Amino acid sequence: MIPFVSVGLLALLALSIPVGIVLFLLGFGIDAFFSGFPLIRGLGNMVWSSSNSATLIAIPFFVLLGEILVRSGVATRTYAALDRWVSWLPGGLVHANIATATMFSATSGSSVATAATVATVAMPQAEKLGYDPKLFSGAIAAGGTLGIMIPPSINLIVYGFLTQSSIPQLFLAGLIPGIALALMFMLVTVIICLIRPDLGGLRRTFPIAQMLRALIDLIPIIILFAMIVGSIYRGWATPTEAAAVGVAGAFLIAFAFGGISWDMLTQSLTGTVKITSMIMLIVIGASFLNFTLASAGLGRELTAFMEGLGLSPLGFILVVVVLYIVLGFFIETLSLMVVTIPIIVPMVLVQGYDVIWFGILMIVLIEMALITPPVGLNLYVVQGARKSGSLNEVMLGALPYCLTMLAMAFLLIAFPNIALFLPTYLQ
Amino acid sequence: EDLSVVGSWSSLPLHNQYEVPFWTMTLPEASGGKINVELTTHNQMSLGLGDVYPLLGQGVYDVAMTVGDYAVSDAPELEGLDVPLLALTADDARAMVDAARPMVDDIFRDRFNSQVLAVAPYPPQVVFCNSEIGSLADLEGLKVRASGRMTALLLEALGAEGVNVSFAEVPGALQNGVVDCAVTGAGSGYSAGWWEVSTHLLPIPLGGWDPVVTAMNLDKWNSLDAETQALISSEIVTGFEDLAWASAQDALVNDVACLTGNGECQTGEARSMTLVEVSDEDFARARDLLTSEVLPDWAERSGEDWAARWNESVGQVVGVTIE
């Protein structure tokens, strides 16, 4: 079954059939060849219940939030301000991409929405200033993944829901690893650009006065972060509802710092619909594929495989890491979590690991899955915001950051307190 | 005979302690190897809770089990299976479920094209509060997280306000006062750490017992020979239903002990929530509201015929008549 899915996936994707449709086709294939049951009868129910979801509505809300910030000019000013502060580093504007992505991650629960926002403001700069498109776009795709690590985070909400663990604690636990990852991304960029200065483009320094003045342009995003995360921790809104708070905050900020026009509103709304439907076709296709995979016994195969290994806790967790890397190539991330959490998490807990800690480890691996081909939503989103060039460049550019995430995963295993310090300390 | 079976929540004791052994060991062995089972769970299949029975009826899989409450969207008359506060002990709850069984059989046959095999309990749905509660009357004016329509209606009748919060977000909501109280199984509340954020425990089944119905696709059922049908029907009672019910009362006592420290906690560290005893007057009032407001409302939703059938069966057992 696994070989069938892998080969089928690659072949159908190579035919340039839309990714979401490919997932449906694979589901039909599994139904026809690997299952004695008429799974296709469940198609309508799967499409209905995977889209009738109050959790997923956070996706269009976060996308809309980003659209408003972009079209009101707030996002561009944030980007320019961070450019003043970080472009002296080897790699120049690539650092601004990472820093901006980190900042927007704090206001967005979705990696795809974060990547879309940053890509839209950053891409025109790359072409203007003559950057290497690979590293430049790869940094956006990778930086965007921080959207689900730094709170708020849709994926952590889903994890908390499925494992019945505390979402506010998960959010606290994601903060340090998220910021650490951002710093590691910048470090890796510096190293790459010291070795290959031609990849990094222009290093620029700005007068201190300009740098200080630029700080004003960061205020809107900080306000927005305070509104969203504050509403969660004050207990005014659930983490999902906070996305709606974010939309309202974005409107207020756009109104105060940029301006709102009818054109901007309609463009933001249609843009939101376009990206949301793009994501949802893949999410729905993935949940149908999951349904067929699970019905055909993937869960049993996984359980038997893991139990058959008879490993020590450390060996076990390393196998889990490899498993998520491999599955992450092919499976869309939300579905990957939904389908594996019920199988993997109980086994992990039996080995004596902490449920909050594992949530953060899983998010690092999920972040990787977002930028590994062939199914890596962030790659597509960044490519979608470019005017030229091929997807290969984005994939290649994301590779060093992928390895950085792997390093982060190992750090988390070696030093669990990177994740657990805040939730334990603030108890 | 190959059976594909979809179990209830894979993380809860009912599945791990009773469903798994029965479907993977007891039944195949009793059949002398004639029955082979492929067992998964609805959450491992990422099925929507409301989809479990409709897909069973369509023959997507052969056997499925989930909380009857999730099916009341399609069958409001099924709400009569799990009326809150009518059964205080596991024995009472089982008597109530047994009395309702012929109704449940008919509902599943007509609505979901399936044959009911067994009805087993989840732990009763008790109340966690983060402020001082002395009686049921104290719920008046409070915001309570409840699942299920009938519980919500009862809460409204008691003067409380029903709030919809998903399970994982309850601790935060309790801590910050988005809700004052929340209803869930005592064991789930214990393992999810609700005792960290709430102070008072009302150990009464305000949310009912959440009976889990196991059913088989009717076409599949009819395709089995009489011998196999008889084997499954009898094995599931002795090998699954009886065991699950037998442990239900002990589980409640243990979970309450674990949450409050009153008694011996065998599953972990005991916590120190305040146990609230509900007085007889309180009960009388709640049951009064149930019979005068909540149940008549249900009778209207499901139709007079069902109310009449309920009066003659469940009503007889619990001593309640819907006007």
Next chain:
Amino acid sequence: MELKMIQTLRALNRKVALLVGFGLLACAAFVLTDIIMRRFGTSLGGTEEIAGYAMALATSWGMSYTLLELGHVRIDLVRTRFKTFGRALFDVFSMIVMTGVIITIAIKAWPVVAHSLTNGSRANTPLETPLVWVQFPWFAGWVWFAIMSTLTTLCALGLLLKRRHTETESIIGAFAEQDTLQ
């Protein structure tokens, strides 16, 4: 003729998308109102339920806009190695497959509606929403998507037969020429 038709479909679906967008905005406003009202000790109730419905409807009705804006993600690693004729073949083939799948989904969506219709199903919530009220428009959205997909495929086939390969690419290619995000 084909291009004119596509122009019409694009204009039409832009209006649909705008409507969907305002629906999502209304949903955000509704959630926000509820959050504020809870501060004052009351509540609209049912926000979670309504948000779910909004998402289902936005998804089914937003799909065809994304299709006509060439927004559904495709991997074009192999496709880009071909010249215009080869690319047009890839595009038309993938449109035909997509249309087939979407039509299947639309057909299989009906039993969901029919089940709720025959059972008079209502949500198991205090709102007791009759599910057909939401599921029928949701189903209609998928039918709409299937129709749009079929018409687009027919237009592309027409252009392919007339050997106007560049124009084929402009209506069903892998990426939009002018990105709406800019």
